[in-house]
Amino acid sequence: QSVLTQPPSVSAAPGQKVTISCSGSSPNIGNNYVSWYQQLPGTAPKLLIYDNNKRPSGIPDRFSGSKSGTSATLVITGLQTGDEADYYCGTWDTSLSAGMFGGGTYLTVL
Amino acid sequence: EVQVVESGGGLVKPGGSLRLSCATSGFTFSSYFMNWVRQAPGKGLEWVSAISSRDNYRFYADSVKGRFTISRDDAKSSLYLQMNSLRAEDTAVYYCARVMAAAGTPLDYWGQGTLVTVSS
Numbered sequence: 001q002s003v004l005t006q007p008p009s010v011s012a013a014p015g016q017k018v019t020i021s022c023s024g025s026s027p028n029i030g031n032n033y034v035s036w037y038q039q040l041p042g043t044a045p046k047l048l049i050y051d052n053n054k055r056p057s058g059i060p061d062r063f064s065g066s067k068s069g070t071s072a073t074l075v076i077t078g079l080q081t082g083d084e085a086d087y088y089c090g091t092w093d094t095s096l097s098a099g100m101f102g103g104g105t106y107l108t109v110l
Numbered sequence: 111e112v113q114v115v116e117s118g119g120g121l122v123k124p125g126g127s128l129r130l131s132c133a134t135s136g137f138t139f140s141s142y143f144m145n146w147v148r149q150a151p152g153k154g155l156e157w158v159s160a161i162s163s164r165d166n167y168r169f170y171a172d173s174v175k176g177r178f179t180i181s182r183d184d185a186k187s188s189l190y191l192q193m194n195s196l197r198a199e200d201t202a203v204y205y206c207a208r209v210m211a212a213a214g215t216p217l218d219y220w221g222q223g224t225l226v227t228v229s230s
Contacts, residue, residue, distance in 0.1 A: 033214025044223055050216035088155050092215050097169050099157035
């Protein structure tokens with residue numbers, strides 16, 4: 001069981017918006033930056049968001065992130081069928097001196 | 111172009127050992143923290159280990175502490191994971207990933223992964 005809690009699945013129609021939550025605690029999300037990753041079936045994870053709300057070069061602005069207290073949120077707007085994938089939040093835990101990921105959320109674009 | 115390529119996976123019996131390698135190119139390897147992340151079949155990502163630039167610090171998940179050892183060879187731009195006392199639950203695809211130069215610890219470049227299967 002992951003220390004960071006994500007909903008197992010979310011779904012929305014093409015063109016719509018979806019939010020994916022990631023809940024942690026003070027030693028991890030509360031005191032560290034959050035990243036988000038997209039993993040398409042059969043491929044390696046890809047960095048979508050880093051430092052809570054920054055996008056790496058090449059990531060469209062349909063993807064955005066935020067953090068408040070011990071929770072973080074990934075928002076995807078203008079959903080496309082190609083967005084169907086697993087999404088993971090990740091951060092560092094200061095008390096454990098260890099990295100960690102959420103359990104992952106599978107996005108279905110209906 | 112940044113490239114990250116893992117190798118060394120395979121089938122090993124419980125209690126056995128395996129050494130994974132990660133060859134990199136396209137960036138100044140010695141300047142970056144590096145991580146190992148694994149993914150069991152049909153499961154989510156699990157952080158395994160990290161090593162700082164200059165090898166000042168090494169970090170491990172509790173699940174592998176005392177059994178796995180991370181190391182690096184800056185001259186070869188390579189990262190390693192020595193895995194001993196392997197268990198069935200270590201079966202996974204193992205990814206090597208670079209830590210991006212950022213305020214946090216985001217992993218910006220990942221390899222394609224190498225599969226480790228622990229079975230008798």
